[in-house]
Amino acid sequence: MNFITEAVAKAVKSLYQIDLNPADVNLQETRKEFEGQVTLVTFPFTKASRKSPEQTGQEIGAFLQNQVDEIAAFNVIKGFLNISLSDTYWLGKFYNEVLADDFGFIKPNGQKVMVEYSSPNTNKPLHLGHVRNNLLGYSVAKILEAAGFEVVKTNLVNDRGIHICKSMLAWQKFGNGETPESSGMKGDHLVGKYYVLFDKEYKKQIEELVASGQSEEEAKKNAPLMKGAQEMLQKWEAGDAEVIGLWKTMNSWVYAGFAETYKRLGVEFDKYYYESNTYLLGKDIVEEGLEKGVFFQKEDGSVWVDLTADGLDQKLVRRSDGTSVYMTQDLGTAQLKYDDFHMNESIYVVGNEQDYHFKVLFLILEKLGKSWAKGLYHLSYGMVDLPSGKMKSREGTVVDADDLIDEMEQTAKEQTEALGKTEGLSEVDKAELYHTIGMGALKYFLLKVDPKKRLLFDPNESVDFQGHTGPFIQYTHARIRSVLSRVASSDNTGSTVSKLFPEERDLILLLNQFPDIIEQAAKGHNPAAIANYAYEVAKAFNKFYHERSILQAEDEQTKQFRLQLSAASVNVIKKGMGLLGIEVPERM
RNA sequence: GGUCCCAUAGCUCAGCUGGAUAGAGCAACAGAUUUCUAAUCUGUCGGUCUCAGGUUCGAAUCCUGAUGGGAUCACCA
Structure with missing residues (x-):
């Protein structure tokens, strides 16, 4: 349609002596109740023409029809100039462009983009919320490819943490050695079953403790199951062979299950990252931030970033005991991903409940002077709700x-x-x-x-x-x-x-x-x-x-x-x- | 309370950088098949674009405020 905008600019210059940037010419599709395919709104030109919108349209239309072969006819309704392009023009488009084998797909633009999506926890099977995430991520990756980008699809698996220990502990206590083979259950469902079971038994223990006189809060902390899970997490971090062994076994069950579901969904990944490998990252960045004065340390040794000047809050980036938090880890992972691929853009497909987290993450990286920070984008999507409300894995109210x-x-x-x-x-x-x-x-x-x-x-x-x-x-x-x-x-x-x-x-x-x-x-x-x-x-x-x-x-x-x-x-x-x-x- | 997101037909949704009488599907009703697949096509019905101001020749679209809904603001991830 470039030739039309140019012709319009020429027409306006010749008729009314105004210089118009072709980019400012606003063409739109003609509404289907009128004759024509392309419509020019003439209101913006009436000041220069000093004529009514109708007359202006007539004049421009006549000029165009005269000058441009492809324009077969025109009509003016109110301030709208409707242009009919000849059938020859459309047939030319059809044969020369639409019918080409590679039609639609845009030539490589030399840019690389990473799309991270799915990012499941390994303590339960995938549900409808994950399905939306997976489909969105995969589709966005495909679309970017078609638009000329080189795309790397990644999956950051959340394979460690207290939630996994819960499944592990419940299996240890109540599982009687049950395996996917022995039970005939899909691995991720089996592990998920113990996650739900943990929660059920945990609630029972809380009730008992409350009945024996403890406050609700005390009971939550003191319940043997919770203590056990925390202990297990410490052992995991210390590299305890038995815990690590169980963790590997149960994770392998989950992965087998996920692989099946991913296949049915038709999604795939080029690169997996595992949080068990990345959770210690980011400590260097904390040091870097302290050196650069972007972060500051409180008396108890905890490290923070102050974003109040940007309308946000203060955010913890390292605990007083020196361990990482979610943010620390994500800072490190962002650096790792960039070092691995040097992509121009990086898209995180994550639900909108984490809007704040990503806003903070990107802002910190920018403050740290990371040149690639401006290429980070959070593709934030809405939750999938049921008529009964939110889905909760723990309570089993999910659409599997x-x-x-x-x-x-x-x-x-x-x-x-x-x-x-x-x-x-x-x-x-x-x-x-x-x-x-x-x-x-x-x-x-x-x-x-x-x-x-x-x-x-x-x-x-x-x-x-x-x-x-x-x-x-x-x-x-x-x-x-x-x-x-x-x-x-x-x-x-x-x-x-x-x-x-x-x-x-x-x-x-x-x-x-x-x-x-x-x-x-x-x-x-x-x-x-x-x-x-x-x-x-x-x-x-x-x-x-x-x-x-x-x-x-x-x-x-x-x-x-x-x-x-x-x-x-x-x-x-x-x-x-x-x-x-x-x-x-x-x-x- | 601060911040962010959303609000369009009974329901589910389109509506691109402001442009003509706001469009689809579902539901409801009425029709179309001796002819390439009727999971299709055609028509009828259905609207204070949440509300109030503002900018503009022109606002569902941009700005401000209000209302309603959701999210978030942890030494959880």
Whole structure:
């Protein structure tokens, strides 16, 4: 569209003698109830033209039509100049750009970006909240890749700490040597079971202590289970062989379970970081901060940073006993990641309850003079809530990721069977199809909304398969594939159509936007932009499909053109859905 | 209490750097298939864009304030 903005600048200069930066020309899509594809708002020029918006529009329109070949017609309504570009122009766009194999994806820009996501605790299985995180992280990584970045996907596993000791202790006390093999349970679920059990038994002990006269607070501290867990953590830090052995065993169970869930979710990582390796990092940075005067020490030896001048609080960065806190660790890990990859940008996909933490983290790094600090970004997303309120692993009020995937597959199966679309499919094909559709529905449901908004999920209300959904888009894909499969390869080299029907033009216009949408989604770290776009494309195709026959087109040229238009549509849909981590079936 | 985020149709959500009569899906109702997959398409119904000011030729969009909801402000992670 650059040629239009330039032409407008020229028109305005020639007509009204004002110099206009082409970047200031504001073009927008023409609303569909009017004739044309591109609209110029003429109000900003009326001061210079000293004429009414309508007259100004007429004058600019006439000038443009005269000067620019591609402009076929124009009309002015109120202050809006609607420009119609010729079908030749749109067909040129279609053949030269949209139909190219690498259409949509932007050339490498030489920038490297890290996306850290998932970051689970190893004391319990993944739940719906993690699912949103994983899908967001994976999709953002894909989108950035498409936008030309080199992407490193990382997972910082929280594999140590008191919460893991709780699971370990409960297993030791009540587990009777139970293993994933002996119980038939998935490893992460088995460990999670003991985490819940710990909490249950712990509460019992508190009650007993309270009954025997202790205050609630005392009881929480004195309960034998809590003491045991703390003792275990100390032993772990001291390198106690038995504790470390148990820790390794139970973690390996969890990892096996996670690997399975990640595979079903379709996410992956290039690099894992483990907190057991990074939790001691950051002490150098504390020293550095003290030297630079960014941090200060209190009488008891604890080290702090004062951010009150920035509207924040004082924040502890090292305990009085010399040990690290969360912030210390994250400072160190940030440095480690940068040293490993020297990336230009680093994105942390973490829930919005940690907004404050990241604000502080980034600010500290900036104050320390880290040149790379400005490339840090917290992709903060809203919580997933249930109608009953917040999910709590300890209390078992969570929507488990594996259960959810099972349910989605089951629903996909029921829907597909009800529609009688399973004919001729092997059992393996069917299972794969149900997985594809079920996950398509779930992923689309979670990704189509703006990440920063909180999400309400009602387990009693099934995720839709009709309308603005993943399966709708998947279905469109399958239908196009079905049409295309009916013809042999279509490599027409001869002439093509010269006129477009509205449905065809609309579709070309929409397809043409794909690269812009990718760029916009990358800039805003927002998969929802892709999701909504893919829906628009599917809808536009369905309309075209309904109005115009492809295989029974009026003539051979039209048929070839429509086949190519279908191929371009299927391509964009497949790529777009791929950016969301959603697969598309050949039939459904 | 301080700080941050959110508020658009009965429900779930779009609405890009301010532009025309605020758009989809679901739900409800009415239609479309001798023709490429009806998980589709077409239509009807549905709105004080939370409220009040301000900036502007023009505000759902920007600014200020209020209300409602959420998060956060630990020598937990």
